[in-house]
Amino acid sequence: MSLIRRIPRQHLIAGIALLVLVLYPVVNPWQPYPQGVLLLMFLLAIQATGWNIISGFAGYISLGHSMFLGLGSYTAAIIALHTGVNPLWVAPIGGVTAVVIAMAFGYIVLRTRGHAFVIITIALLLSAQIVATNWKSLTNGSDGITLELPFWSADFQNIPFYYAFLLLLVLSVLFSAWIARTKFGTGLIAIREDEGKAASIGVNTTIFKIIAYGASSFFIGVAGGVYAYYQTFLNPVGAFAILGSVLIVLSALVGGRGTLYGPVLGAFIVGLINEGATVYGGSSQARVLILGLILVAVVLFLPAGLLPTIEKAWRKRHPVKVEFTNQVGALSHNTAVVRERVPEPASTGPLLEVRGATKRFGGLTAVDGADLTVERGSITALIGPNGSGKTTLFNLITGTMAADAGTITFDGKRIEKLPPWSRGHLGLGRTFQVTRLFKDMTVLQNVVAPQPDGKLRTMLADAVSGSEAARARELLDIVGLGSFEQQKAGALSYGQQKLVELAQVLMLEPQLILLDEPAGGVNPSLLGRLTEVIRELNRSGITFLIVEHNIPLVLDLCDPVHVFARGACIASGPPGQIRNDPVVLDAYLGDDWRPQDAHA
Numbered sequence: 001m002s003l004i005r006r007i008p009r010q011h012l013i014a015g016i017a018l019l020v021l022v023l024y025p026v027v028n029p030w031q032p033y034p035q036g037v038l039l040l041m042f043l044l045a046i047q048a049t050g051w052n053i054i055s056g057f058a059g060y061i062s063l064g065h066s067m068f069l070g071l072g073s074y075t076a077a078i079i080a081l082h083t084g085v086n087p088l089w090v091a092p093i094g095g096v097t098a099v100v101i102a103m104a105f106g107y108i109v110l111r112t113r114g115h116a117f118v119i120i121t122i123a124l125l126l127s128a129q130i131v132a133t134n135w136k137s138l139t140n141g142s143d144g145i146t147l148e149l150p151f152w153s154a155d156f157q158n159i160p161f162y163y164a165f166l167l168l169l170v171l172s173v174l175f176s177a178w179i180a181r182t183k184f185g186t187g188l189i190a191i192r193e194d195e196g197k198a199a200s201i202g203v204n205t206t207i208f209k210i211i212a213y214g215a216s217s218f219f220i221g222v223a224g225g226v227y228a229y230y231q232t233f234l235n236p237v238g239a240f241a242i243l244g245s246v247l248i249v250l251s252a253l254v255g256g257r258g259t260l261y262g263p264v265l266g267a268f269i270v271g272l273i274n275e276g277a278t279v280y281g282g283s284s285q286a287r288v289l290i291l292g293l294i295l296v297a298v299v300l301f302l303p304a305g306l307l308p309t310i311e312k313a314w315r316k317r318h319p320v321k322v323e324f325t326n327q328v329g330a331l332s333h334n335t336a337v338v339r340e341r342v343p344e345p346a347s348t349g350p351l352l353e354v355r356g357a358t359k360r361f362g363g364l365t366a367v368d369g370a371d372l373t374v375e376r377g378s379i380t381a382l383i384g385p386n387g388s389g390k391t392t393l394f395n396l397i398t399g400t401m402a403a404d405a406g407t408i409t410f411d412g413k414r415i416e417k418l419p420p421w422s423r424g425h426l427g428l429g430r431t432f433q434v435t436r437l438f439k440d441m442t443v444l445q446n447v448v449a450p451q452p453d454g455k456l457r458t459m460l461a462d463a464v465s466g467s468e469a470a471r472a473r474e475l476l477d478i479v480g481l482g483s484f485e486q487q488k489a490g491a492l493s494y495g496q497q498k499l500v501e502l503a504q505v506l507m508l509e510p511q512l513i514l515l516d517e518p519a520g521g522v523n524p525s526l527l528g529r530l531t532e533v534i535r536e537l538n539r540s541g542i543t544f545l546i547v548e549h550n551i552p553l554v555l556d557l558c559d560p561v562h563v564f565a566r567g568a569c570i571a572s573g574p575p576g577q578i579r580n581d582p583v584v585l586d587a588y589l590g591d592d593w594r595p596q597d598a599h600a
């Protein structure tokens with residue numbers, strides 16, 4: 001009994017529903033009609049669950065996903081036609097075809113985003129229809145392909161299909177659940193929330209999206225092979241119908257995209273309505289009209305979908321109590337768990353060297369041939385007036401923006417042409433001036449999300465338990481936010497979000513951390529401790545480059561200090577020298593910092 005209690009409620013309900021569905025044909029074997037309705041719902045649920053990987057998790061909305069069902073159907077049907085093998089046995093090849101085509105096209109189309117991507121996916125679906133119509137030697141054109149009837153008795157014709165689709169549905173949900181548990185899944189959600197930020201924490205967004213597109217198509221392709229045999233006939237218009245894609249999207253939206261069971265629940269609801277509209281609506285136009293109205297209603301009144309709305313209401317009635325954490329105390333006591341970096345023997349010379357970096361925005365030159373050196377093991381400051389180009393220089397160093405000219409050398413390697421995630425893998429981490437946490441993810445997921453390298457093993461590591469999650473918890477304890485791990489990051493205060501972002505960047509195991517205004521918005525009582533944490537991290541081998549307007553903090557913490565004005569460095573040196581430098585006083589610090597006698 002206690003074991004059952006430990007199973008999360010949603011899995012328990014899903015398990016009971018599965019048991020009922022497994023038993024249904026046993027109890028009611030001579031009912032081909034309801035079995036037929038249910039198996040089509042399973043088919044829709046398989047497609048919605050697949051769609052959810054690229055469009056729910058990664059946020060790339062595909063309106064042409066039924067293409068993969070058609071591809072799977074045609075693959076199995078063509079093989080069956082030419083070899084005489086039963087389409088059921090070659091259905092997995094339909095899945096492989098779908099994956100290969102998804103990844104090949106994904107390589108090109110996933111360079112676009114938003115509306116452009118949506119339109120391209122529709123274009124792909126329609127192109128597949130045109131190809132199937134015109135490649136007559138392979139597909140028999142618009143005459144279509146007729147397959148042999150199932151080899152089992154017509155008395156229980158639907159039951160094998162019923163179980164085949166149910167099995168595929170269970171497998172696709174398990175596959176989705178596994179993805180959601182891995183760092184790959186966390187990376188996909190990071191892409192959905194903020195793709196630029198995801199890239200800056202080592203997520204290879206190109207590879208992640210292509211794999212997600214391929215993964216989203218596999219079970220749909222396999223189901224397509226089974227579906228071809230179920231229908232025994234397929235033609236281009238039916239196999240690549242846009243309405244099929246609309247049903248998939250609608251299912252996921254109704255149930256809740258981005259959730260595990262939402263697309264399945266939505267598919268059952270939409271499938272039922274679709275069937276009801278076909279039977280009782282009078283015509284196929286009525287079906288389209290009813291589905292259109294549901295889409296409008298969902299977008300207007302249930303934008304998050306059913307499951308997230310129910311979950312939100314539940315959380316409102318049963319709020320989680322979060323214990324107050326003494327962050328100051330936590331910061332002072334937990335710094336010992338910071339991993340010591342073992343310096344590599346070849347690690348000599350400056351860690352970062354920027355030479356002649358230039359960035360123009362139209363007529364404005366934000367960074368103007370800037371030079372900057374950060375010595376290994378230092379806490380270097382970059383200060384200067386508002387708009388002098390400090391953040392833009394950070395963007396050039398981390399690859400968030402491409403430089404128009406100049407070279408950047410990090411740890412002896414030229415990096416100015418590398419994508420941001422490769423710079424992250426080399427050990428270059430950053431925080432942002434205005435925090436850019438993934439607000440819809442939990443605090444723990446935020447800290448687990450960074451990918452310190454490009455290895456498949458790291459991508460597939462467990463993000464919920466195991467060593468990565470343990471490390472993330474350790475880092476959250478360092479910044480004193482361990483008890484907030486299950487909170488949504490967006491629910492934290494601004495100062496807390498800054499600390500989570502610091503923990504997040506530490507997950508990259510960086511050699512150099514670029515901190516953009518770390519003190520901004522942080523509680524003054526916490527500031528002293530924050531500087532201690534930075535010092536402690538520095539002692540453990542991490543180099544810092546800090547942009548900050550809090551001059552006392554800079555002078556206390558950093559050495560050397562570089563001063564930026566109009567996109568270039570105007571002075572560099574130890575803090576004592578910088579605070580008295582007349583050029584710096586004129587350009588940035590102002591009269592408040594002039595020595596008293598000079599004032600007089």
Ligand SMILES: Nc1ncnc2c1ncn2[C@@H]1O[C@H](COP(=O)(O)OP(=O)(O)OP(=O)(O)O)[C@@H](O)[C@H]1O
Nearest residue numbers: 361364366384385386387388389390391392393433
């Ligand atoms: N994406 C952009 N498009 C156009 N102009 C930009 C862009 N980003 C920055 N700029 C401009 O480049 C200049 C330098 O901006 P930047 O944010 O780098 O300055 P900063 O020194 O970091 O300032 P602050 O201390 O206020 O953060 C500013 O004039 C800014 O308006």
